[in-house]
Structure formats: structure tokens, C-alpha cells
Amino acid sequence: MARTVALEPADPLSVLNQAFRDAYAARREAVLSRMGPVIAQIDDVLILRKGGQRFEAPARTRRYHAYKVVSHVPLALHVLLASQKAGLDDDTRTRLTTMRGLITASATSMDSRGLPAEALARQHRLLAASLALVDAVLAANRVTQEQLSTFIHAQVPDLMKNAEDSARDQIDTMHASVEAWKRGMTGEERGQLRAVVAASHMSRPGNVAAQYFSITLGDTWEGRFHEEDPQPGKRVLSSEATFDEPAAFALLGTHVLDARTSRGIFGEETRMARDLLADAAERILADMFHTSPQPPGTATAESLKDG
Template structure:
């Protein structure tokens, strides 16, 4: 594929800083009340006590992070191994995965562009966006033959593109689309989208499996036994996350396919951890340290490694709220 067409395909892929007290007081020559300054200079002993706990917790977490190897982190399109003081990085997805998923996103992109514009005449700005998107789709369509799809896959991409272009042309011609027509379009694309997702899933599983096996073959039996994996991703794909499913099988954890809640047993070793909204390796390592500390606290205080992985107030809250509902202190909205 030439550079232009590659760029067209890629085009389809879809701090908060907190001012410290001194900064706040310095703004616009603000003069803090004397009592406020005294409170800052002489902090509440409970606040100081809590700060000491947090500092000790952070120190222990750092110590645990430094001693945990091997650790595998999968975030975004990368998979990273930390072992014996070395960091090794590889790709977690293949080019074919990206191609399949990107083209499957065509109907989704059109739905997002049109779903809030149904049953009304579209503006010139909205129509221009559709024209620009049509140009991108057309460029990808011209490049399909260079992507080395199987014949079945090539036909499928052609159908996804053809239906998408047809919808755009209809909207551009009439400057309006009904909600029913948009729904019929999404239904017409569903099976081909799911087929692309199935092929993409197999591509990613094969990529993860190849890389995992290449790392594991050089490990000692003891290292294999102590591998820990952190998968970082967003909130929405947590349930049934592909990488979580793969590593649960590869690590000989309990595997039941899609599941609502991972790792619910009291003796969980936390070899496999999902990091919600964790997108970089530093945060993933910190999350691993947090899990290990909280599992140790839960075991030693409550004989339950999972206890600190839910709100410590949850049991009491359940009882108190139940009583208040029964006594009608809390009345559910009607």
C-alpha cells in the first residue's frame, strides 16, 4: 500500500494541576487570615497521622514493586516484560488486527455522525463532514487489494464499504435521514462487523500467545510460577476483556470465558489484574503493588485476600442502609 493510502487508513482510527496553599495565598496579593495560617503551620494531628500512614503505604508499595518479577504488562497495542532488571517490549496486536477493526468501525463512525441528526434537514457543515469521510472511505476502498486479505475477508470489507458509501450518498442527496433508515443500515452491517471482530480477536490472541510463549520458554520453573500480569484498559471493555481471558487461560487461572467479576476467591494470588483506565506501565506497576499490599492486609486482618478490594465500609453500609429502608428513614423515589 502506498503512503497516501496508509495515511487514509490510519485516519479512520478513531493536568488538572492543584495549586498548593502558598500559591493560592499568593494570587492577586491575597492575605490569608491569621487563623488560617496558624492552622496550616499547626496541622490537625489526625491529618498528620493519616499522612504518615499513606507515606508508609507508598514506601511498602515501592518495595514490593521492586521485588516482583517477572511482570507482564499489556496496555494499548504493547506488551511489556519486566524480568531480572530488564524491560522488553513487543507489539500486542498485528497489522491485520488493526485493518479488520478499522474497517469494522466504518458503520459505527457513520452512526455516531448521524444518530443525533435524524428526521431533520442537515446543515452544510454536517454534510461537508460526510463528504470528507466519504473521501477517506473511497481511498481505503481503492487500497483494499493491497492489504492481502483472504478472498472471504476481501468480499466482506467490500460489503462494509459499499453499504457505507451508499448511505452517505443517500444522505448527501436528500440532506436528511430517518431514524428507521439509520437503524436499518446498522442492522445490515452487523453480521459483517461481527465477522471482522471474530477475525481480529483471533489475530490478537495469536499475537499474545506467540509473544508469551517466546518469553516463558527462557524462564525457570520458579519464574513461571511467579509470573504476574497487569492488563490496562478502559472501563467499558472490562467484562470479558480479551487479554484477561487469554492470560487467565495461559496462567492456568480459572477460565470461564466472559465473566462479570474477575478474581473473587478469598485466596486469590492476584497473578492477573485488570487496571481500569490504566494506560501506561508506571501506573500498571503501581497498581500491582497496591493489589499485593491490600491482599496481604486483607489476609492478615480479615482472613480474606479480597477484603480490601472492595469498600472497607461496604458491610456496615449494607446493614445500616437496610435498617433505614425498613424503618422508612430512607424512602426510595417513586
């Protein structure tokens, strides 16, 4: 069995390391306290910290969630049924039966949600098509891949329109909130304004809030693309897999403090944004495997085929 190699808590090196962490945390809090206004987007809420005060405003409305949940229904059915090669197994049949009742109840509730007429009709189409598939599959106790493919491809136009309406709801809601806050700021404060966006790692590329803040704060705008910008912006930060308010703001403080520290020590502002071991690891691996890394988007067809 492999033994633990971590230092014991009483080891002088452990104590020294904790002293470093404590000093760093204290310095980070000092940086945050002197920073200009900062906005964090965490789920449905925008949080502004300015001049020692905290303010909240909406980032989305309930329409956003209505579009999102209805869109999940055909996607869930596709995921659930894609692996069914023969008759339905008991677990799948039970899940379909449960989903049938939930789809029916959701369709009944849809008219009271205040959606625009066109959007309301779209939600009913998606739910009705999903219910029809569930009924057909339960009756036959099986599903063909052709049947499933025909179903999901027919829903794509409505799914993409739901995605557009969701994005518009969030952008319009955020913009109204942010502009109201900015009207109460001085020109200097608006110039200092930063933002941190809480997002899961999978959703970060093209994240709606990150795109919005990048444009409204004049930062680097990456749009929907996932390639890392070699010169990333400085006013918008994605807080990946962090949905806790103190952690999100602490990450922003870390980002600013690391940039200052990195510039002072290495003469390169983004050096500490990479793993401190990254450059050495790249050299060691290049020598070990007789190859070299490729920047995002430059992989050749041959290398992709070999992979």
C-alpha cells in the same frame, strides 16, 4: 456556598497521612521488586519485568487496527444519523461530507494492507455499503429510520466477523510473545508469572487479554460475562482506565500488598479489594431504605420493572 472540608496541608493529621502514604508506596515498591515475573499488556505492547530486566513484545498487529477502524465506519454513521428526524442539520451534513472523503481514501488504501483475500473483500463491502449510504443521505438531505436500520443490520455479519478476526489477531500475537518468554523461564518463574491488563472500564468485561492470561496462567476464567466472581483469580489483574506503564505495575503491587495486609488484619484476603466503608454503608442503607442488595444476575423481573 459549601466550604472545603479538606484538611490543610500543615495540619498534623495531613502530615501523618502523607507519612502513611510514603510508607505504603515504599513497601509497594519493595513488594514489586521481589515479585516473580510480571507481564503488562498496554495497548499494542506486552511488557515483561523479570529479574530486574524489562522486555517488550507485540500484543497485536496492524491487521487488528485495520479491522477495528473499518468496523467503526458503519457504527459511526448509525450514531451520527440515528437522531436525524427531519432534514440534515448543517453539522451532520458537514461531517458526512468529510467522512465521504475519508471512506474513499481508506477504500483505495485497503489493497496494500496485506489482508487475506476473504478479509479484504469484507472490508471493501463494509466501506462500499457505508459510502453508498452517505451518498444517498446527502443526495436526499435526509435519512429515514427504516433506511438506517436496514443498512446497519445488513452490516452485522461482516462486523462480527471483523470482531472475530481482531480477537484472533490479538490472541495469536500475544500467545506467540508469551510462549517465547516462558521458554526462557524456569519452572518456578512460570509458576510465579502474573499479568496486568490495561483496559478502559467499559471494555473490561470479557477483555481479550484478560481472558487469554486467565487461561494461560491457570487463573479464574470469567469469559465474556460481567458478573464479578466471588472468588476472583490472583494472577491476572485488570488495570481500569490506566494506560501508563508505571501506574499499571504499581496497581499490581497494590493488589498483592493489599491482599497480604488484608489477610493479616481482617483474616479475609479480599477485604481491602472493597471500599473499607463498603460493609458499613451496606448496613446503613439497608436500614435506611428497608431493602437489601442483590448479587449480580439475581435481580427479579419485578425489580427491573420498578427500576
